[in-house]
Structures are given as structure tokens and as C-alpha cells.
Amino acid sequence: MGTFQASRGFAFIFTEAGRATLEERFPFLSEYLALVTSPTTARGLLPWRERLFGPRPERLRPNAFYVNLLLLEAGKGVGRHIDATLQEPSGVADAVPEHVSVLYLQVPPGIQGGALRLLRDNRPLGEVRPRSGLLVHFRGDLQHEVQPFTGGPEGALRASLVCEQYAFGPEALARISPFRIQSKAGFGAYLDAHRDREPSEAQKLSLNGRSSVS
Structure with missing residues (x-):
């Protein structure tokens, strides 16, 4: 697991029911x-047969989610890791x-x-250069x-909204709270900092670019 000690933000855990x-x-x-x-949205991540003919009937759709507002300041990053936030609450090791x-x-x-780097077994697969939206x-x-990242205005933060999407069977899904706020302090700070600014398209969650990486 990587380190998130340099990041600030809020997080939700929820299921489709919540x-x-x-x-x-x-x-x-x-x-x-x-x-x-x-x-x-993420159809490009499926095996090619399922992209052409649709998902297998036995493939579960994501039904449990972890959403995190990740705030990073200059000089801070996130260490190498594989997301597994819902392992403990689901009981699925x-x-x-x-x-x-x-x-x-x-x-x-x-x-x-400030690039997002993707790897498998510590071998680089590619990287994403961030841009607003x-x-x-x-x-x-x-x-x-x-x-x-380095440079930029003094005190500037890079903000991203991350959603981990899990597909659990009924027993594991029942262990997860339908809706839980893990932390809202970082979210409040982000909103306070931008309350008096003219919102950009990205801040209004206007989605003007998409990419899928498998």
C-alpha cells in the first residue's frame, strides 16, 4: 500500500442502496x-469480446463505492499502491x-x-498527464x-475526485454501510477556499475529457 500522508480530502463509502x-x-x-x-463509461476496460458483444451474464456490476476528494499541494504525491479500501468493511481479503x-x-x-503513473508488477504501463476536467x-x-508537482501559484492545490468501484456478492455487500462519511473536514476546507471564486468548468463537474486505461 502507498502512503497518503501528504494528501488531504474527504471520503464517502456507499452502496447502490445508499x-x-x-x-x-x-x-x-x-x-x-x-x-x-x-x-x-468504462466499457473500454472490458475484454475485447465483451466490448463487442456486451458483458458476460455472470459479471456483476459495481455495487459498492468509495469516493474521495484528493487534495495535493506542491511537492506532495501519493505512493505506489493498489486500491483496496473496501477490503476490511466487506470482509473480502x-x-x-x-x-x-x-x-x-x-x-x-x-x-x-504530477502525472498519474500506472503499473503492473512494478512494470510501467503508462501515465496520465492531468488537466482540469x-x-x-x-x-x-x-x-x-x-x-x-512543482511550480504554479503559491499555495495552489491540485484537486481530483476519485471513485473506487467494487462488485460484491450479496453476503459481502450486506456488511457495508449503505452510506457513511469518513471525513468531511477536507471537503469543507476545499469549498471554503473556492466559495468566493468564479467556478471553473472543472469545479462545476463539467466533464470535457475522458480516457480509459486497461
């Missing part, structure tokens, strides 16, 4: 969730997401670095890390 509660509390997330949970979706809400102008999907069993 999604309505989340959207009632935080309605501005509805557009984002509708897009990233659509069966067609080897649970990893079906896929992970990342929306870059804000990328400070004039920065260098870009939506990226990648397989949940991939290692990944976020490189630190």
Missing part, C-alpha cells in the same frame, strides 16, 4: 456519479475495485510533473502512484 442518500446530501455529485457509474475513475477538478496553471478510468487491479 446512493440516493448521498445525492440528497450532496446533489452536485449527481452528474459525476451518473457518468462514472454508467455501464458504458483480496477485494480490489473493478475499476477506478478519476476526475481532475483543478490543476493549477504552470505546474510541472479530464476524466480517467483504469483497472482496479493496477498499481498506481501520483508524482509530486
Whole structure:
């Protein structure tokens, strides 16, 4: 597992049954969730036969989710890891997401670095250069890390909204709370910092770019 000590943000855990509660509390997330949970959004991550003919009947759709607002300041990154946030609450020791979706809400102008690097067995597969409004999907069993960025305005934060999407059977799903807020301090700080600014398209969750990485 990588280190998240340099990051700040909020997090939700919810299931499909608890999604309505989340959207009632935080309605501005509805557009984002509708897009990233659509069966067609991450179709490019499926095996090629399923891309052509549709998913296998036995393939479960994601039904449990971990959403995190990740805030990074200059010089800070996220260490190499494979997402497995819902292993403990689900009781499934080897649970990893079906896929992970990342929306870059804000990328400070004039920065260098900050790429999302994807790996398998420590072998690089590719990297994503962030830009505001870009939506990226990648397989949940991939290692990944976020490189630190430098430059940009003093005190600037890079903000991204991350959704880990899991597909559990009934027994494991029943162990997960339908809706739980893990932390809201970081979210409040982010909103306070942007309350008096004219919102950018990315901050309004306008999705103007998409990419899938398998």
C-alpha cells in the first residue's frame, strides 16, 4: 500500500442502496456519479469480446463505492499502491475495485510533473498527464502512484475526485454501510477556499475529457 500522508480530502463509502442518500446530501455529485457509474463509461476496460458483444451474464456490476476528494499541494504525491479500501468493511481479503475513475477538478496553471503513473508488477504501463476536467478510468487491479508537482501559484492545490468501484456478492455487500462519511473536514476546507471564486468548468463537474486505461 502507498502512503497518503501528504494528501488531504474527504471520503464517502456507499452502496447502490445508499446512493440516493448521498445525492440528497450532496446533489452536485449527481452528474459525476451518473457518468462514472454508467455501464458504458468504462466499457473500454472490458475484454475485447465483451466490448463487442456486451458483458458476460455472470459479471456483476459495481455495487459498492468509495469516493474521495484528493487534495495535493506542491511537492506532495501519493505512493505506489493498489486500491483496496473496501477490503476490511466487506470482509473480502483480496477485494480490489473493478475499476477506478478519476476526475481532475483543478490543476493549477504552470505546474510541472504530477502525472498519474500506472503499473503492473512494478512494470510501467503508462501515465496520465492531468488537466482540469479530464476524466480517467483504469483497472482496479493496477498499481498506481501520483508524482509530486512543482511550480504554479503559491499555495495552489491540485484537486481530483476519485471513485473506487467494487462488485460484491450479496453476503459481502450486506456488511457495508449503505452510506457513511469518513471525513468531511477536507471537503469543507476545499469549498471554503473556492466559495468566493468564479467556478471553473472543472469545479462545476463539467466533464470535457475522458480516457480509459486497461
